Amino acid sequence: MIAAGLAHAPVLAELTQYPDVGLPVMLIPIVAIGLLLLGAPLYVIIGGLVVSLFAVFPGHPDPFGVDFSQNFDLTGSMVDLINTPELVAIPFFMVAGTVMGRGEIANRLVRLASSMLGWLPGGLAVSAIGACIFFAAISGSSPVTVVTIGAIMVPALKAAGYSDRLSHGVVTAAGGLGIVIPPSIPMVVYAIYATMSGSAVKLDDIFIAGLGPGALIGLLLAVYCILMASTEARPVRLRNRILYALLFVVGSAAAIALFAFLASVLGSFVVVVALLVGVFALAIRVMGVEGIWSVLMPVVIIAGIYSGIFNAIEASAVSVVLAIVIEVFIHRSLKLFELPALLRETAVLMGSLLLIITVSLGLALFMEEKHVPEAVAEWLRSYDLTPLSFALLLNLLLLLVGCFLDIISAIVLFVPLVVPIAAEMGLDPIHVGLIFIVNLEIGYLTPPLGINLFVAATYFKKPLGFVVRSVAPFLLVMLISLGFITYVPSISLGIVRAQQGLPFWVDFPSEVPTQEALDEKDETMKDMMDDADVQKLLDSLDTDDETNRLLEQLEDMPDEEEPPPPPIDDDDDAPALEPPSPPSGEPDTTSSGAAAPGGPGPSGAPDTSD
Structure with a gap:
């Protein structure tokens, strides 16, 4: 609905010239709001909006010059969307999250986290x-995280001497962090729609980019809890030693480093995983906890993507295998005969998600056909916005959207509008993606429709106002984190750039880049992709002789195909080509300096040579 309003705003004056078109178009948002108030499902609201657009524009004078009956193939576009490879990752991650969520992972993770961090003040x-x-990274659901972890941690926090407000606030606020830490379904949806909007976003890159913002938000929330521990009732000290926590941290870092190193040397996934499991098994024996197996899945996925063993789509299938092995054979919290029921449950969830994504595609294509992003960008340019001010307005818009829409709906509705404009402002689409996700994550905690607020108030049987006041300090911390993530792009892009061999640090654009600069950047990225493809081809060759032959062929190839010379016109009536004039003060004595009979000479004087 908000997207429809933005779509109509820049062109409202033109629509008023066509009363039979303008009035129905202006009624479309009203109809959508009415469906929302009646409690219609989201896909019905968006689908009704798309059908209304189809019903209004064909057969009427179109002020935009687009013939929808010929140029708007919604069905074909939906089929193309379903065939998108990145879409395969969503059901795999959903299956892995459902399997892990049904086991005993919550209790094990709490014991593991307490063993690692319980020795800290406010630990x-x-x-x-x-x-x-x-x-949340495993289950992929923020409300489920609030209920599952909150059921264990809130009573434990109260018993340890923490205040009622801090106990509820920390669980409610931290529940939404899973959509920033990969694997994340909203990241998959963003990558699909950003690529459809003309800004190619690799799923591997946005997964890696989520590590920095997720770590920053988690760190700042932890610092706030440590500072608040001095004002809260003194917590009960857990029976853990700092040596165990340090051993786990060092062991985990060593395992990840060993994973990446051996992957590049051995190229064997089985050997590397076996060694990684061995390191974690040693930590389990020393610390006496079992939750480490649950942490293994996100560690393997991130390390595998970063080291290049598999991409993000293949990682989704790996996550399903790991989830089944851990919960069925290691934890023994699930039986094999229970898996079909979990698959059916995931299929229902995936079906509802696909309905929202596909019907939202119609609105996205409508805005693309009507050149709405270009119109909005031109409207913004009239106010001489800088990238700094544009990023501020984008944050305000997304914070407002997050109050009323869930994250998937907001992404599919606003990415086709915002990403092309952000690209013209010089913002990287991966950086914009993390700005999107962090803003919409904060929307889980903001009234009037903050999902986590209502879930926490209902489950813990607390007034909504109490939950809002409990979350307010954590919300302020997350807004501070959002400022850093927005205006320090290296937090999102640094690891991705380092993986590509580029400098870690990248400055926030201070001015709108020119079209020449944007074209040069696109050409540079294309050259980088070509070089990466060549290197991948070289690595796949079996012998040095094959590599040398391929290099010789590449050296013999011309840099670019030269156009053929223009044909020579033998027509006597064709005018002769004039050579460039000689420098002033030097007479032209060459035969090429003669002009055509009757024409001016090189100096512009009549030709008298005859």
Whole structure:
């Protein structure tokens, strides 16, 4: 609905010239709001909006010059969307999250987090943040994380001496961090729609880019809990030693480094995973906890993507295998005969998600056909916006949208509008994607429709106002994190750039780039992609002789195909080509300096040579 309003705003004056078209178009948002108030499902609201657009424009004078009966193939576009490879990752990650969520992972993660962080001041609250991050990354659902981890941690926090407000606030706020930490379904949806909008976003890159913002938000929330521990009732000290926590941290870092190194040397996934499991098994024996197996899945996925063993789509299938092995054969919390029921449950969830994505595609294509992003960008240019001010307005818009829409709907509705404009402002689409996701994550905690607020108030049987006041300090911390993520692009792009061999640090654009600069950037990225493809081809060759032959062929190839020379016109009536004039003060003595009979000479004087 908000997208429809933005779509109509820049062209309202033109629509008023066509009363039979303008009035129905202006009624479309009103109809959508009415459906929302009647409690219609979201896909019905968006689908009704798309059908209304189809009903209004064909057969009427179109002020935009687009014939929808010929140029708007919605069905074919939906089929193309379903065939998008990145879409395959969504059901795999949903299956993995459902399997892990049905097991005993929550209790194990809480014990693991307490073993790692319980020795800190405010360590139990920090442990709740860590447990929420890992569980939300595995389950992919923020409300489920609030209920599952909150059921364990809120009573434990109260018993340890923490205030009622801090106990509820930390779990409610930290529950949404899973959509920033990969694997994340909203990241998959963003990558699909950003690519459809003309800004190619690789799923591997946006997964890696989510590590920096997720770590920053989690760190700042943990720092706040540590500072608040001095004003809260003194927590009960857990029976853990700092040596165990340091051993786990060092062991985990060593395992990830070993994973990446051996992957590049051995190229064997089985050997690397076996060694990684061995390191984690040693940590389990020393620390006496079992939740480490649950942490293994996101660690393997991130390390595998970063080291290049598999891409993000293949990682989704790996996550399903790991989830089944861990919960069925290691934890023994699920039986094999229970898996078909979990698959049916995931199929229902995936079907509802696909309905929203496909009907939203119609609105996205409508805005593309009507050149709405270009119109809005031109409207913004009239106010001489800089990238700094544009990023501020984008944050305000997304914070407002997050109050009323769920994250998937907001992405499919606003990415086709915002990403092309952000590209013209010089903002990287991966950076914009993290701005999107962090803003909409904050929307889980903002009234009037903050999902986590209502879930926490209902489950913990607390007034909504109490939950809002409990979350307010954490919400302020997350807004501060959003400022850093927005205006320090290296937090999102640094690891991705380092993986590509580029400098880690990247400055925020201070001015709108020219079209020449944008074209040069696109050409540079194309050259980088070509070089990467060549290197991948070289790595796939079996012998040095094949590599040398391929290099010789590449050296013999011309840099670019030269156009053929223009044909020579033998027509006597054709005018002769004039050579460039000689420098002033030097007479032209060459035969090519003669002009055609009757024409001016090189100096512009009549030709008298005859």
